[in-house]
Structure formats: C-alpha cells, structure tokens
Amino acid sequence: MDPSPDAFAPPAAGWIPVSPRLATARRITLALEYLLVVAGGVAIALSPLATAWLIAYVVLAAVVFAWVWWLIGRRVSSFGYAERDDDLLVVSGILIRRLVIVPYGRMQMVDLSAGPLDRWLGISTVQLHTAAATTDATIPGLLPDDAIALRDRLAARGEERTSGL
Amino acid sequence: MMQPRRTSPLSPLVQAAPALPAVALFLIGPGSGIVDRTGLPLVVVIAVAAILGYAAFVAVAWLAWWRRTFWIDDDGDLRMDSGLIQRSARRLQLSRLQSVDIVAPFLARLAGLVEVRVEVAGSGESRIVLRYLTRAEADDLRARVLESARGESSAQGPESTPLAQVTAGRLLVGLLLRSVTAALLLATIVLIVMTALTQGPAGIVLVLITGGLPILSVVTEFLANYDFRVARVPEGLRIRRGLLSTQSRTIPPDRVHAVSIVSPLLWRRRDWVRVTVTIAGVQGDEVRPDVLIPVAPRAEALALVAEVLPDVDVDALEFISAPRSARWRAPLTWRSLACAITPRIIATRSGRITRRTSLAPHARVQSVRVTQGAWERRLGLASLHADVAPGPVEIAGRHLAEADVASLVRVEAERMRRARTS
Numbered sequence: 001m002d003p004s005p006d007a008f009a010p011p012a013a014g015w016i017p018v019s020p021r022l023a024t025a026r027r028i029t030l031a032l033e034y035l036l037v038v039a040g041g042v043a044i045a046l047s048p049l050a051t052a053w054l055i056a057y058v059v060l061a062a063v064v065f066a067w068v069w070w071l072i073g074r075r076v077s078s079f080g081y082a083e084r085d086d087d088l089l090v091v092s093g094i095l096i097r098r099l100v101i102v103p104y105g106r107m108q109m110v111d112l113s114a115g116p117l118d119r120w121l122g123i124s125t126v127q128l129h130t131a132a133a134t135t136d137a138t139i140p141g142l143l144p145d146d147a148i149a150l151r152d153r154l155a156a157r158g159e160e161r162t163s164g165l
Numbered sequence: 166m167m168q169p170r171r172t173s174p175l176s177p178l179v180q181a182a183p184a185l186p187a188v189a190l191f192l193i194g195p196g197s198g199i200v201d202r203t204g205l206p207l208v209v210v211i212a213v214a215a216i217l218g219y220a221a222f223v224a225v226a227w228l229a230w231w232r233r234t235f236w237i238d239d240d241g242d243l244r245m246d247s248g249l250i251q252r253s254a255r256r257l258q259l260s261r262l263q264s265v266d267i268v269a270p271f272l273a274r275l276a277g278l279v280e281v282r283v284e285v286a287g288s289g290e291s292r293i294v295l296r297y298l299t300r301a302e303a304d305d306l307r308a309r310v311l312e313s314a315r316g317e318s319s320a321q322g323p324e325s326t327p328l329a330q331v332t333a334g335r336l337l338v339g340l341l342l343r344s345v346t347a348a349l350l351l352a353t354i355v356l357i358v359m360t361a362l363t364q365g366p367a368g369i370v371l372v373l374i375t376g377g378l379p380i381l382s383v384v385t386e387f388l389a390n391y392d393f394r395v396a397r398v399p400e401g402l403r404i405r406r407g408l409l410s411t412q413s414r415t416i417p418p419d420r421v422h423a424v425s426i427v428s429p430l431l432w433r434r435r436d437w438v439r440v441t442v443t444i445a446g447v448q449g450d451e452v453r454p455d456v457l458i459p460v461a462p463r464a465e466a467l468a469l470v471a472e473v474l475p476d477v478d479v480d481a482l483e484f485i486s487a488p489r490s491a492r493w494r495a496p497l498t499w500r501s502l503a504c505a506i507t508p509r510i511i512a513t514r515s516g517r518i519t520r521r522t523s524l525a526p527h528a529r530v531q532s533v534r535v536t537q538g539a540w541e542r543r544l545g546l547a548s549l550h551a552d553v554a555p556g557p558v559e560i561a562g563r564h565l566a567e568a569d570v571a572s573l574v575r576v577e578a579e580r581m582r583r584a585r586t587s
Contacts, residue, residue: 005568007535007547086582097542099535101578106531130531131445132552137532 008091008099015080015091021121022141023076028117030068037061081139086161088128088154090137100137105161106130110154112147126150167309169234169246175276176297177226182272184222191215225249235295241313243283245293257293261285262314264444265307267413273297281306311400311415325403328472329458329465331393339439339460340386342431344519346379353379390459395469402472404457416457420445421473423525423558424457426466430518438466442473443525443556455557474510479522482512485573490544491564504549504562504569506576509584511551513562523560525553527584530560533577535570542567549573 041061044054074094082089087103109129118124124147128137142150191211233247243257266282273280278297285291298306340346353376360369391408401417423443432438440457457473458466467479484503491499503514512524534550541547547570551560562573 005571007537007567007571007574009571087578095539097535097537099574100532101534101574102532103578103581106581130552131554132531133555134534134550134552135532136534 008097010080011082011084011089013082013084015082018076018079018081018139018141019123019143020076020141021123021143022079023073025117025121025123025141026072026076027069030065030072034061034065037065076141079139079141083150083153088137090139098136100135102128102130102135102137103161104154104157107154107158110151110158112151114144124148126154128154167237169236171234172230172295173276173278173297173299173302174230175278177223177230179273179276179278179297181219181223181226184219188215188219235293237309237313243293243310243313245295255293257283257285257291259283259285259310259313262310262417264414264416265310267303267307269407269412271409279303283310314400325396325398327394327396328402329395329461329469331390331459331461333391335437335460336390336393337383337387339432339437340383342429344429344431346383347429347431349375349379386459390456393459395458397472402457402469416442416444416473418473418475422529423523423553423556423560424470424474425521425523425558426470426479428463428520432460433520436463437461438463440466440470441557443554443558445554474524474526477507477510477524479512479524482507482522484512484514485565485569487546487564488566490566491546493544494540494546494564499564502563502565504565504573506573506580508580511560511577511580513549513551513560515561515563523558525551525558525560527577527580529553530577530581530584533574533581535574537567547571549577551577 041054041057044057071094075092078092078094078097080091086105087101089099089101091097091099107128108131111127111129112124113127114124122144123141124144125138125140126142126147127139128135139150191214229247229249232249232252233245235243235245237259238244241259243259245255247253247255262283262285264282264284266284267279268282269279273296276297277299279300280297281295281303283293283295295306341350353372356372356375360372388408390406393406394404396403396405398415400415401420403413403415405413421442422445425441426438427441428438437460439460441455442457443455458469461469470479471477482505484505487495487499487502489499491502495502498515498517501514501517501520505512510524510526511530512522514520514522530551530553532552534552535547536550537547541564544564545567546564547567548564549562549570553560562570565573
C-alpha cells in the first residue's frame, strides 16, 4: 500500500479534469449577478453622494470581481475524478478540499443534469446518490458525450456489484 | 391464508372522540350567554346543528370503517382496501418488512384498543397503519406478519429473553443529568438566586426559558421511555416503552446501519451510557426508533450493542488519536478525537463533555470522504467521514493527522470493497 502522507494524492491513473467550459459558465453567472452591483453603482451616481463614494464603490466592486473571476478558475481546475476498479473518486475545492470515494456497489442512482446555460455551453453534471444523504459526489463540467458515457459505465458497474441495503 | 377483516367496530368512535369537546363547547358556549335574552330557538338551532354535524361526522367515520378491510394474501403480502368513494388498494410486500409496531395512544387505550403500524423497505406507500385493533388481534396480526416476512409457517411461540430494563428512577436521574439539561437547570438556579438578590424582574422571562425547556424535554422523554424494556425475540430485538402510549417495536439486527454510544459528563461517575442506532429506511418519526437504550450501565449497554453488531468489542478498539496540533483547531475536544478501523467496523470518537463513540460495519458505509479546511491544512490535519444511511449516528473522525487520514481512507475503501461481497 502506498504510504503517501497526502490524503488527496492522485490515484495511479491520475485525476481526470473537468472541462474549462465550466469556468465560462460560472463566470457568465457571475457577470449576470454583477448586473445588480452595476445597478447599485448607477444608484450612487444618481444620488447626491460625493463622487469619492462612487469611485470607492467602483474600485471595490472591480477588485472583488477580479478576485472571484480568478477563484472560479482555480476552483474549476481543482475538480477531478478517477474511476478505479471498484470505486469512483472525486476531488474538489481549494479553501476546503474534499475527496469522496464511492464504491460502485453502493450507488443507488446516477443523475445526469444540465441547466439552460450548461446546455448552451455544452456541459453536463453527473451526480451519484447512495443510501446516505451525506454522500456528496458531484462532477460538474463534463462534456455531454463524456457525461453520458460516464453515467452508463457507472450504472453498469453499479448493477454488477450491487449490494443491497 | 387469512380472510379479509375489519378493524375494531369501536374504532370510528375513538377516532371521532377528539371532536367531542368542540361539540360540547357549541352546546354550552353560545347557549349560556343567549338563553335569557333571545329565548330558546337560537340555542336549539345551534345545539341541533352541532349534534347533527357530529352525527354526520361519526357516520362518515363509521362508513369509512365499514369499507376498510385488511388481510394477508396467498403471496404473503399485507393488503388493505379502503376509501368511501375513491377506493384505494394498498399492498405491502412483507418479504421486505422493516418493522411492526404496536402503539397504544391514550384514547384508544381507554377503549382497550391499539394501533398497528407495518412498514416495509422502499419509498412511497411503504406503510400501513391499522386503527384500531384489540390487543389480541394485534398480537395475532403481528405474529402472522412476522411469519409471512420470514417466509415460513413456524409454530408460533413468542419466546423472548429479557435483556435490559430501565427503572423509572434511573431514567429520571439519567434525563436530569444529561449535559444540556443539567447546564440549563443550573443556569436556572443561578438566575433565580440572582433575581432574588437583585430584586429585578428581568430574569423571570429567562428563567421560564432556561427552566421550561429542560423540564419539558425531561417530561417528554420520561413519558416516552418509561418502563423501557429490551428483549431478544427470534426476529431481533423487541423494544417496549411508554407511559401514556405504549410502543412495541422490533429491530431486525441486519437493519442496523450504525450505532452511537453516548456518555454525558455527569453520567460517567455512574458509568452510564445511552445507545442510539440508525436503522435503514426508518427515520426518526414520532415512534423515535433510534434509541436502543436510553440509559444503562456501560456493560449492559455494550451487551445490547453486541446483539445488533456481533463480534464487535468496543472496549478493544485501538484508536488513532488526533495529534497535539489539533488543539489549535479544537481546543476543548481534541483529546477525545480519534478513529479506529477493524476488519469489520469503522469507529470514531468525539466530544469532551458528552463523549460519543460511533461505529458502523464496513458493509453499511455508503461512501467515505476526506475534508480539509484551510486552517486544518496549516496544522497538517484532515477529517475523515464515513457516510451512512440518514439517522442519528454520524461517523466523523475530525482533525486527525493528515498522514493518518491518508492511510485510514485507503484502508476503509479497501474494507468497503471486501465487505460488499460477504
């Protein structure tokens, strides 16, 4: 057994990353949310407040925007999954790192979903469900063909190895 | 196998009884005020309307009772046909039986009746509640259901071996000494003293909260767990408890997914513990199936744990404890944080004031997770979580050394893989 002291060390085959389109999707969402912030700026500009306030507001909003923009990139590249012989591994997170291991035999359901924006960009999300509600195994940002293939592989392996409740 | 039957003919009366006070109120309330001034007619109208309304209510309940039949069919399924106009036929596959409960709610008990709840695994229409049967009918039905669930028609003889019993005195002392309850009661006493000394009225409201909440919880738990008895029966463990309404429930050992042994600070001198369990498919509803024993000496409680998880010796577990650096993340509890993995189970320990040891067999662990927050990473720590079915038990080995977690998670993944085939 590999005595690596890193709990998040990649398996022998390495992590498979998710599509960078996920970052695009999240950045579009961020930009849409920022419409509200822009509205706030307009409100300040129209109000009798000093211009200094408006400048401070714009600078702060821009800094936060840039930071979140950058964070999204890092968060998306932190996602990875690996299919081993008997279980699926998913890692994610930068501030809080997570690793989840789900044996194929414990899967009850594999969900494939894609919102309107996801469909437009061509990405899907695969989510695994087990009998435990706390299992948090979600792989976002998969190319649709990959997602369908992954779901079918998982479902087939799950059926092979199902051990009931 | 069994002819269709009806529930007890007294059932509609018991079901309609809670509406009686409202009817009485209508007869007395408006009548007493108006009788002198407007004369009789209005009083009579109201009274007649109330009585007619109630009669209609009883009639509907009676018709519903008449149209409701239940039986066990030749396939060994429990069937119930019901409904006045919209008929519904419900069918429970007893081979997937989870539990049969006999509950005696207060009003039903006055009429000498009980309620039977049958639950099977699966979502949706997975339970049938029969209101109400006589005690003898209920026992007979339970025997048939259990027999059908085992798929054999063995000679019945409810051989049961008593395993544990909680006396009223110990239950009461135990409930009062639970950590939160004791702390709130202590706070109440301090508040009362302070209010008396300063003669300020401000404390009164607080006293109601700090004193009221724990007393309410103690009374509720006392009523629910009064005369708690655990016995071994062929189907598993049978638990009987309750003062105002008696509940009887059977826990099949192979349905137990996780166990938690809890010892509050003030219980430790007496060496008492409480044991809660997570049972597949059943979530803590009003039946509260999650308590295996509310308070018992440690040895007695561990014997019960051994009944549901054979070959597990809780005292022989070799825990890997959190390192000293964990004191910066969990200054109060770090000494108790630990995790252990044996060939059969994963166990975690946590809590300083109320200490918990939680365990689950590898075969019941659904997935295993590692989490590491930014602060944990700085300290070289990580947390290990074993996900089990929803219930009161959480298996989490928090703030352990990262290297330990790395090897523990590998071992656990391997054990889970092997446990599946057995």
